[in-house]
Amino acid sequence: MTRLQSAAALEQLRAGILSSRDPAKPCIAVCAGAACHGLDSARVANAFQTEVGKLGPDAGLEVRVTGCHGYCEKGPNVVIDPEGICYFEVKPEDVPEIIACTLKKEVVERLVYAHPDTGEKAIYIGEVPFYKHQMRLLIGDNTRIDPMRIDDYLAVGGYGALAKALFQMTPDGVLEEVKKANLRGRGGGGFPAGLKWETAKNAPGKDKYVIVNAHEGEPGAFMDRALFTGNPHKVLEGLIIGAYAIGSHRGFIYTRHDAPQLIQHIEQALAQAEEYGLLGENILGSGFDFRVEVHFDVGIFVSGESSALMRSIEGLPPEPRPKYIRTSVAGIWDKPSNLNNVETWANVPQIISRGADWYAGIGTEGSKGTKLVSLSGNVVNSGVVEVPMGTPLRKIVYDIGGGIAGGKAAKAVHFGGPMGGSIPASLIDAPLDFDELAKLGAPIGAGGLLVMDEDTDMVDVARYFLEFLTNESCGKCVPCREGMRQTLKVLTNITKGKGREGDIARLEDLNDVTGAACLCALGRTASDPLKSMLRYFKVEYETQIARGSEGKGGKAAGSAAT
Amino acid sequence: MDIAKIDQIIEKHRGKAGDLIHVLMEIQHENHWLPRDVLHQIAAALDIPFSRVLRIATLYKTFSLTPKGRNEVHVCTGISCHLRGANKLLDAVERATGIKPGETDANRRFSLETGSCLGSCSLGPEIIVNGTHHARMTPAKVEDVLKEYQ
Numbered sequence: 276m277t278r279l280q281s282a283a284a285l286e287q288l289r290a291g292i293l294s295s296r297d298p299a300k301p302c303i304a305v306c307a308g309a310a311c312h313g314l315d316s317a318r319v320a321n322a323f324q325t326e327v328g329k330l331g332p333d334a335g336l337e338v339r340v341t342g343c344h345g346y347c348e349k350g351p352n353v354v355i356d357p358e359g360i361c362y363f364e365v366k367p368e369d370v371p372e373i374i375a376c377t378l379k380k381e382v383v384e385r386l387v388y389a390h391p392d393t394g395e396k397a398i399y400i401g402e403v404p405f406y407k408h409q410m411r412l413l414i415g416d417n418t419r420i421d422p423m424r425i426d427d428y429l430a431v432g433g434y435g436a437l438a439k440a441l442f443q444m445t446p447d448g449v450l451e452e453v454k455k456a457n458l459r460g461r462g463g464g465g466f467p468a469g470l471k472w473e474t475a476k477n478a479p480g481k482d483k484y485v486i487v488n489a490h491e492g493e494p495g496a497f498m499d500r501a502l503f504t505g506n507p508h509k510v511l512e513g514l515i516i517g518a519y520a521i522g523s524h525r526g527f528i529y530t531r532h533d534a535p536q537l538i539q540h541i542e543q544a545l546a547q548a549e550e551y552g553l554l555g556e557n558i559l560g561s562g563f564d565f566r567v568e569v570h571f572d573v574g575i576f577v578s579g580e581s582s583a584l585m586r587s588i589e590g591l592p593p594e595p596r597p598k599y600i601r602t603s604v605a606g607i608w609d610k611p612s613n614l615n616n617v618e619t620w621a622n623v624p625q626i627i628s629r630g631a632d633w634y635a636g637i638g639t640e641g642s643k644g645t646k647l648v649s650l651s652g653n654v655v656n657s658g659v660v661e662v663p664m665g666t667p668l669r670k671i672v673y674d675i676g677g678g679i680a681g682g683k684a685a686k687a688v689h690f691g692g693p694m695g696g697s698i699p700a701s702l703i704d705a706p707l708d709f710d711e712l713a714k715l716g717a718p719i720g721a722g723g724l725l726v727m728d729e730d731t732d733m734v735d736v737a738r739y740f741l742e743f744l745t746n747e748s749c750g751k752c753v754p755c756r757e758g759m760r761q762t763l764k765v766l767t768n769i770t771k772g773k774g775r776e777g778d779i780a781r782l783e784d785l786n787d788v789t790g791a792a793c794l795c796a797l798g799r800t801a802s803d804p805l806k807s808m809l810r811y812f813k814v815e816y817e818t819q820i821a822r823g824s825e826g827k828g829g830k831a832a833g834s835a836a837t
Numbered sequence: 838m839d840i841a842k843i844d845q846i847i848e849k850h851r852g853k854a855g856d857l858i859h860v861l862m863e864i865q866h867e868n869h870w871l872p873r874d875v876l877h878q879i880a881a882a883l884d885i886p887f888s889r890v891l892r893i894a895t896l897y898k899t900f901s902l903t904p905k906g907r908n909e910v911h912v913c914t915g916i917s918c919h920l921r922g923a924n925k926l927l928d929a930v931e932r933a934t935g936i937k938p939g940e941t942d943a944n945r946r947f948s949l950e951t952g953s954c955l956g957s958c959s960l961g962p963e964i965i966v967n968g969t970h971h972a973r974m975t976p977a978k979v980e981d982v983l984k985e986y987q
Contacts, residue, residue, distance in 0.1 A: 310957040313970030347959035494915035497956030532862050532899065533955070573862050574899035574952075590855040592896050649958065651917035657959030692916065725916055739919055 278552030280560035282438040288551075289435075292426050298357060301336040301377050303327075304418045305365075306352040308343025308501055310658075312536070316351035322370040336377055339427075342417045342505015342540075346405050347658040349388075354418045359400035362386040391655070391677070408674045410637070411661045412645050413621050414498075417505035422540040425547040428508040434553055436624035440516045441561040444627070449520035450476065453623065455631035457643045462488055462616030463691070463720045463796075465642075465709040471613055475603040476521045478611035483523040486588075486607075486614040487514055489530035489537070490572055490579030493692035494743065496723035498647035499617035501659045503530075504537040506621075507544035511567070513623030515554065518565045521613055526567040529584050532574070541569055576747035580795050581614045582606075583749070594751045595795035616721065618647055638664030642708045646722055652689075653680050653728035660724075662707060669703045672726055683728040687811070691720025693740035694800035696807030697733070716807040733812040734819050737805045738766040744801045755798030758789035762802065769816065774823030779809065779816060842867055843875060851882045857893055861900055869909070870901040898952075906941045906948040908986040910934065911965040915954030918961035922975075926962045927951060929976035933983050946987065 279285050305320040323338040344352040349363035355377055362373065362383060369386060376383050388397040390404070397403045400418075420427040428434070440449050454469030475483055487510060491499045503510050514526050528541055545567055548554035556564050570588045572578040578593035585607045587593040606612025622644055626634045635643050642664035648671060651657045655677030662671060668688055672678065679685050685700035696717040698705065705715055712719055727736065745759045762785045765778055786802035793799045809816065846863045850856040860879055864871060871894055880887040894900045912927045931937060934947045941948040957963065960972035964982065971982050 309955070310959045313957045313960045313963065313972050347957070350959070491956075492954075494954040495917050495958060496954065497958060500956045532866075571858065571862055573858060573865075573897040575897055587858065590857050592892060651958035651961075652920050657917070689916075725920070727920060731920065736916075736920075739916065743916075 276550050278550070278555075280552065282442045282559060285429075285434060285438050285559060289429050289432075292430050296430065302339055302356045303336060303373070303377065304339045304341045304344070304354045304356065306342070306344045306350060306354075306418075307340050307536070308347065308350075308352075308417075308505065308659075309497060309536075310347035311343070311350035311352055314350045318367045319351045319353070319365050319370065322367040323374070326370055326374050330374075336374070339419075339421045341420060342422050343414070343501035343659055344418055345409075345411070345414060345501070345659045345661075346403070346656065348656045349405075353386075354400060356419065359418075360398055361388060361400050361403055361406075363388060404677070405656050405658065405675055408670055409661050410645050410663050412625060412637075413509070413618065413647060414502055414505070414659060414661050416509070417501075420506055422505055422507055423543050425508060425544070425551060428506070432628070433508050433624075434512055436627040437512050437515055437553065438559060440519055440627050441559055441563060446476075446520045446522060449516060449627065452631045453517075453520070453626055456626045456634040457641075458619065458622055458626060458634070459642060459709060460615055461618035461622075461646070461721065463694070463718075465713075465719070468615055468619050471603050471615070472517060472521050474601060475523075475611040475613035478604045480610055482525070482610045483521055484607050484610060484612040485514055485518045485521060485523045485526045486584070486612060487526070487528045487620055488579065488581070488584060488614050488616045489528060490584065491617070491721065492531070492572070492576040492579045493694075493721055493723055495651050495692055495725050496649050496721050497651075498649045498659045498722055500534060500537055501649075502621055502647060503617045504534070504540050507540045508548065509624060510617055510620045511544055511548060511554070513620035514567070515558065515565055516623050516627055517613065517615070517620065519563055521611075523613070524564050524566065526565060527588055527607070528567060528569045529578075529588065530569070530571060532571040538569070538571075545569070575749075576744075577749045577795070577797050580797060582795070584614065585612060592749075594749050595797070597794055618722075639706065639708050639711075641710045646707055646719070648707070648722045648724045650676050650724050650726070652725040653683065653731070654678070654726040655680050665706045665708055667704050667706055668724075671707065671724065672703060676726065679726065679728050681728070683730065685726065686729045686731050687727045687733070688717070689725040689727060689736070689804070690717040690723065691803075692723050692725075693743050694796065694803055695720045695723075696803050697727070697736070697811065698807065699811045716803070716810055718803075732770070733808050733815050734766060734770050737808050738763065738770050740804045741766060741801065744797060748797065752792075752794040752798065754789050754792040755794065755801070758785055758793070759798070759801055761785055762789070762805070766805075769819050769823060772819070772823045774820030776820070776824050778820050779813070783809065838868055838872070843878075847875075847879060847882045852884065854883050854885050857883060857885065857890065858897075861890075861894055861897075865900055869905045870903060873902070904941070904945065906945045908946060908967055909948050909950065910983070910986075911950045911952055911955075912938075913955055913961060913963050913965070914951045915958065915961070917954070917958035918963065921961045923962040925976050926964065926974055926979070929979040930964060930983075933979050947983075 320340045353362040353365045388403045458468045459465045578587045580595050583593040583595045648660045687697040689697040698717045741763045748755050750756045850860045880890045914923050938951045
């Protein structure tokens with residue numbers, strides 16, 4: 276492969292790939308996402324490859340091992356294109372029958388979705404309840420892409436946005452488009468990406484950096500990994516476009532060391548993009564140079580915080596620093612460094628190719644586009660969900676998630692993991708919107724949605740999150756290190772039935788101090804889950820404390836666990 | 838311990854002080870722990886003080902300065918697994934192995950770790966042994982799963 280030298284050469288290559296493929300030929304997509312992989316989908320994929328291999332080169336169908344399809348609960352997942360037939364909980368034994376039926380244009384009835392109550396069947400991806408209420412702009416391509424093959428990404432129009440940006444738009448034009456689209460950061464803050472880009476662009480200095488934050492250390496969040504592992508080029512394309520807009524020639528991808536599949540896909544994507552001339556020197560003959568390197572966290576939650584992450588890239592301990600000066604002005608080696616998370620970058624190509632007006636037409640007044648949500652906890656269907664901003668949470672939990680597991684009632688939904696908040700089930704009609712949910716005390720965060728059933732002990736949940744953060748505090752600043760320790764002590768006592776009168780005031784007092792005085796977001800927002808609980812579930816806290824002060828002893832910690 | 842492999846990793850990064858985390862990570866993956874003399878070797882090769890190597894090696898949870906057991910058992914204690922009963926699962930694993938998280942048994946058969954979310958929440962609660970997921974576990978199934986790992 277010689278490096279592509281122009282946008283026309285890219286389109287020629289794309290046309291060649293498409294003409295070599297028969298769109299009517301059945302393609303069996305086997306999910307190899309984190310959950311399916313855990314259910315041994317590799318054996319299913321091997322069985323498909325062996326069986327199809329036996330049929331020889333004119334088999335009349337092909338097998339593709341892909342990233343996460345989304346419906347993790349019913350893995351291993353198999354989707355057969357072009358019709359989009361979905362098979363669930365597929366075992367290696369099912370493979371010969373699936374192949375035989377596919378060749379005869381028949382459907383294996385016993386493996387399709389059946390509604391748990393009515394038994395009503397759904398064959399196609401657009402009919403399955405889990406999928407049909409979604410809008411899968413970012414993750415929808417996953418079933419069509421083998422993440423190890425750049426040609427698959429080119430076949431769905433990949434790198435078209437990059438060519439458009441490089442040859443039809445100025446860097447300022449790209450920046451304006453992203454600002455106009457009102458793309459807000461998906462990593463937690465919801466800060467407008469365009470404004471951040473502009474700050475980095477206008478910051479003094481020649482060397483500027485762009486960074487993909489793929490740390491995703493938050494418990495209950497797995498959507499970035501699903502997207503990045505399944506479609507690495509989409510994120511990379513967004514990053515290159517951002518670098519072009521900002522004027523950066525060096526990019527970094529920061530991810531966790533314990534995701535071997537993700538690392539393999541990223542490295543392959545970088546190598547293939549370089550080989551094709553989409554990365555490196557003189558990209559597509561445009562004169563724009565850009566290189567990317569990969570760095571790893573080795574097991575510290577706080578290294579996902581932007582300034583800590585940048586220290587880690589420098590090879591130093593990942594400790595946050597005060598941000599009187601933003602990292603977009605002084606980040607890695609004190610150079611302007613623009614950091615966005617995986618999902619934010621992945622949104623960029625479609626904004627460029629389809630335009631800001633199209634993008635801004637999706638979502639609500641203040642929150643545009645779609646949002647990936649990892650749905651987990653006491654819900655029937657765990658998985659990766661993508662819906663337009665503004666979708667009521669009820670739709671996510673009930674229509675898509677299938678409601679509460681075990682026929683129980685919902686008690687609360689929690690967003691944003693250990694730095695987020697819980698709202699009671701009575702507020703479940705609230706829309707998925709950065710500002711609306713923040714007002715209710717359950718900011719979207721990165722998009723981990725946790726469903727909690729009626730048996731959940733809310734004191735224990737707050738204690739759990741705080742214990743997590745206490746273990747993850749870097750210890751640099753006193754309010755975080757000591758404040759959380761004391762808060763955790765009070766909460767642990769309450770869960771053990773040793774609560775005392777005045778505990779709620781003590782907790783509120785500690786919350787005020789850590790919320791105001793901690794150095795970084797980890798400490799400042801550590802009290803957020805507890806604040807939301809005291810706002811909506813205070814009675815439960817009072818009851819447990821009262822039990823303690825009456826000396827009757829309480830129920831054991833973790834009684835939510837069954 | 839495969840000394841040749843470790844030497845090879847260190848050689849690849851010789852003189853590059855900024856690669857410290859990469860070197861430690863590669864050796865940890867290869868060898869499952871970081872012997873002290875290897876840390877000295879890294880300090881010399883990367884031309885950085887030993888104290889800085891030790892600081893990074895002790896800071897990150899993944900790095901181990903003591904040998905691990907033949908089988909690494911990981912109980913996911915992420916919030917979703919927690920809501921689905923990870924506590925009781927962990928109790929059962931502790932009983933079956935006789936060790937607490939962070940420990941290795943005297944025969945070096947098992948090392949036990951807890952850790953938060955691995956991104957496969959729909960499988961929870963789960964334990965992962967040597968990278969293999971055992972999904973939707975119950976305390977009762979623990980003995981059966983672990984006896985496969987000697």
